[in-house]
Amino acid sequence: MKIKKILIANRGEIAIRIMKTARLMKIRCVAIKTAVETNAMYLSHADEIFDNSDDLSEIPVFLDIEKLISIALKTGSDALHPGYGFLAENAYFAQKCLDNKIIFIGPSPDAIYKMGNKTIARKLALKSGIPMAMGSEGNIANEEEAVEIAKKIGYPVIIKAASGGGGRGMRIVRKEEEMEKMFLLASKEAEKAFNDPSVFVEKYIENPKHIEFQILGDTKGNVIHLGERECSIQRKHQKLLEEAPSVALDDKLRSRMGKMAVQIAKAVSYYSAGTVEFLLDSDRNFYFMEMNTRIQVEHPVTEIITGIDLIEQQIRIANGEALKFTQEEIKIKGWAIECRINAEDVQAGFAPDPGRIENLSMPSDSYIRVDTGIQAGSAIVPSYDSMIAKLIVSGKDRKEAIKNCKMALDKVWIKGTKTTLPFFRMLVRNQKFQDGTFTTAFIEKDLDKYYFNSEYEEMLAAWLATKLFVEENLMEDSINVDFKNGKEMSPWLMNKRMNQF
Amino acid sequence: MNDKLRINKLFALSSENRKFSFAVPLKNKIRIGKRDYIVQLKSDEKYGLYILWKNRKYPVEIVRSRQNKYEILFNDISYTFTVETPFSMQRMKVLSSKKGKTEQESVKAPMPGKIIDVLVREGSTVLRGEAVVILEAMKMQNEILSPVNGKVIKVMAKANANVMKDDVLVEIKVE
Numbered sequence: 001m002k003i004k005k006i007l008i009a010n011r012g013e014i015a016i017r018i019m020k021t022a023r024l025m026k027i028r029c030v031a032i033k034t035a036v037e038t039n040a041m042y043l044s045h046a047d048e049i050f051d052n053s054d055d056l057s058e059i060p061v062f063l064d065i066e067k068l069i070s071i072a073l074k075t076g077s078d079a080l081h082p083g084y085g086f087l088a089e090n091a092y093f094a095q096k097c098l099d100n101k102i103i104f105i106g107p108s109p110d111a112i113y114k115m116g117n118k119t120i121a122r123k124l125a126l127k128s129g130i131p132m133a134m135g136s137e138g139n140i141a142n143e144e145e146a147v148e149i150a151k152k153i154g155y156p157v158i159i160k161a162a163s164g165g166g167g168r169g170m171r172i173v174r175k176e177e178e179m180e181k182m183f184l185l186a187s188k189e190a191e192k193a194f195n196d197p198s199v200f201v202e203k204y205i206e207n208p209k210h211i212e213f214q215i216l217g218d219t220k221g222n223v224i225h226l227g228e229r230e231c232s233i234q235r236k237h238q239k240l241l242e243e244a245p246s247v248a249l250d251d252k253l254r255s256r257m258g259k260m261a262v263q264i265a266k267a268v269s270y271y272s273a274g275t276v277e278f279l280l281d282s283d284r285n286f287y288f289m290e291m292n293t294r295i296q297v298e299h300p301v302t303e304i305i306t307g308i309d310l311i312e313q314q315i316r317i318a319n320g321e322a323l324k325f326t327q328e329e330i331k332i333k334g335w336a337i338e339c340r341i342n343a344e345d346v347q348a349g350f351a352p353d354p355g356r357i358e359n360l361s362m363p364s365d366s367y368i369r370v371d372t373g374i375q376a377g378s379a380i381v382p383s384y385d386s387m388i389a390k391l392i393v394s395g396k397d398r399k400e401a402i403k404n405c406k407m408a409l410d411k412v413w414i415k416g417t418k419t420t421l422p423f424f425r426m427l428v429r430n431q432k433f434q435d436g437t438f439t440t441a442f443i444e445k446d447l448d449k450y451y452f453n454s455e456y457e458e459m460l461a462a463w464l465a466t467k468l469f470v471e472e473n474l475m476e477d478s479i480n481v482d483f484k485n486g487k488e489m490s491p492w493l494m495n496k497r498m499n500q501f
Numbered sequence: 502m503n504d505k506l507r508i509n510k511l512f513a514l515s516s517e518n519r520k521f522s523f524a525v526p527l528k529n530k531i532r533i534g535k536r537d538y539i540v541q542l543k544s545d546e547k548y549g550l551y552i553l554w555k556n557r558k559y560p561v562e563i564v565r566s567r568q569n570k571y572e573i574l575f576n577d578i579s580y581t582f583t584v585e586t587p588f589s590m591q592r593m594k595v596l597s598s599k600k601g602k603t604e605q606e607s608v609k610a611p612m613p614g615k616i617i618d619v620l621v622r623e624g625s626t627v628l629r630g631e632a633v634v635i636l637e638a639m640k641m642q643n644e645i646l647s648p649v650n651g652k653v654i655k656v657m658a659k660a661n662a663n664v665m666k667d668d669v670l671v672e673i674k675v676e
Contacts, residue, residue, distance in 0.1 A: 168641065185635075185642065188617075188642070189642050192642075236641070345612075347578065347579060348611050348612065348666075349611050349612075351611050351612030351638065351666070352612060352638060358549055359547065359548055359549045359560075361547065361548070413548060413558075413560060414560075414577070415548075415549045415550075415560050415562060418574070418577060418579070419577055421577045422576070422577045422578050451577075451578055453575075453576065453578050456533070456554070457559070457575055457576055457578065458515065458519070458521075458575075458580055459521055459531065460531075460540060460552055460554055460559065460575060461561075461573045461575035461580040461582070462513035462515065462521035462523075462580070462582055463513075463521070463523060463527075463531060463540060464542065464552065464561060464563075464571075464573055464575070465513045465571035465573055465580075465582040465584055466511050466513050466521075466523045466527060466582075466584055467527055467542065468563065468566060468571055468584075469511065469569060469571070469584035470511070470525065470526075470527050472566075473569075474508065474525070
């Protein structure tokens with residue numbers, strides 16, 4: 001192994017995920033300590049910590065190219081893993097690593113650039129014969145041009161950021177009158193998020209399923225796919241739950257879509273792990289959407305059904321090794337579901353709810369995997385994403401995976417912020433989810449309630465409110481609570497809680 | 502409290518107007534059908550504050566308490582109750598029968614964030630579902646929509662200002 005030491009240019013659960021595999025491969029890892037998270041859990045998984053906590057600049061170090069390169073050189077790291085988000089899909093950064101003789105654990109700068117620019121990616125896909133939704137040939141200059149194209153391909157259309165991803169800089173337009181406003185919104189958001197206001201227009205596929213293929217390529221020109229993931233459970237283009245495989249695909253369609261995914265990857269001589277995203281309409285037509293040139297948040301579901309460690313593959317490929325398996329040797333077994341447990345308020349339209357996690361306890365069992373970078377005492381800080389943990393549950397088939405998921409969700413214990421748990425508890429009980437007939441419109445169109453509570457929960461909450469009222473107003477000494485049954489709550493604790501009000 | 506001795510019952514009214522009544526003195530038992538079930542409020546290091554009910558622990562947090570109003574987080578879902586005595590219940594009934602329907606609607610920030618753009622002015626007519634403010638939170642731009650048809654009577658939101666959750670952005674007179 002050429003690679004001896006990896007600088008982890010990321011934080012949270014993905015930093016830990018990478019370090020776990022690196023440790024098994026006997027590679028040392030360097031993590032970066034930042035001022036906003038000096039006690040973060042990921043630091044305890046590193047062999048070496050680079051202390052950057054005196055850097056108080058507003059831009060996180062994970063976005064600071066010069067700084068990361070200098071840290072890699074200072075710590076003698078011969079490789080760098082960008083994780084996801086931050087600079088994972090920044091071609092200039094990947095090139096900078098190579099220029100400084102640091103192995104970038106990911107694809108080539110050229111592949112990142114071509115796939116990162118959606119208009120170039122569209123052209124490449126067209127040339128490779130990949131089915132695509134109709135749309136503008138390149139970027140569009142203004143709303144008049146957008147109106148013209150929309151007239152040609154018909155409403156609804158979607159405006160997308162050329163340098164976009166993660167659902168930002170996207171707007172659906174259903175009629176001409178909305179175009180001006182939506183064009184400006186998309187362009188503004190794109191400029192802010194990606195430093196590039198350019199957008200393009202595409203036919204909007206109504207109520208599709210989001211199906212993506214995991215691919216792996218090596219530097220010898222071999223590319224294979226590891227089957228699909230279904231990520232249709234999303235809100236405002238943010239994925240909430242992913243599963244693998246998908247109920248919507250049979251072997252024939254899987255092999256057809258998989259072939260297309262491999263084809264487009266080959267068009268940019270892709271190596272490392274990557275994801276090709278498709279939309280699948282109700283007539284089972286599929287359309288290329290984009291390719292993500294990084295490891296994805298939802299990679300664990302693929303690891304479970306294929307038994308392949310994707311981080312290990314990324315490291316081996318970066319090390320120059322050839323893939324050790326062929327397409328025929330990839331076997332899909334069982335079913336896996338991932339719930340993204342985020343610090344969000346489901347009752348307030350999934351608004352982020354940052355704060356300190358007071359208690360956290362995750363279930364453990366043979367069918368449960370938890371990827372998290374948060375422990376009791378950790379803070380969910382507004383500067384980063386709101387993820388608390390990924391709960392990944394498997395079963396021999398989808399039915400069993402859902403059943404296991406339901407049990408696991410009831411055993412998750414998180415206090416301190418509101419979480420998306422009530423949403424998932426509702427989802428696993430939803431008929432349409434169980435049938436598998438849901439689309440990306442599911443959350444906005446098919447749900448009238450975003451959370452689950454059992455029959456007596458509201459009544460018990462009412463009892464607690466009444467108890468508090470009694471203690472505050474009707475008792476001689478409100479501190480001396482008489483808990484006849486069970487352990488008495490200490491007056492000190494009661495006092496502390498009262499003071500918090 | 503002077504009412505103290507005479508109270509034999511309390512009502513918890515949910516924000517959706519569901520009524521739960523409990524006998525006072527309050528017992529650690531709740532009757533369902535013909536059986537009493539024990540409900541216990543406990544607290545320990547590992548789990549924090551919780552309620553034990555039918556052999557299952559439920560996480561609870563007291564989010565806010567002001568006078569007789571309580572916001573409770575029970576198993577990750579928040580509930581708001583006002584606790585009323587039989588006397589205050591009676592008073593409320595009298596009051597509500599005198600008051601008409603609300604004619605004014607406040608558009609509030611659903612989350613903390615930064616105002617990017619204010620799309621209405623005082624005097625603007627708005628339709629239900631029309632965007633009135635663009636609020637940026639967690640790097641996403643969100644359109645804040647008017648819940649009613651009406652006329653804007655006051656604009657509190659200012660572009661580039663930071664707002665807290667539940668800050669009033671715009672007030673609309675229902676038409």
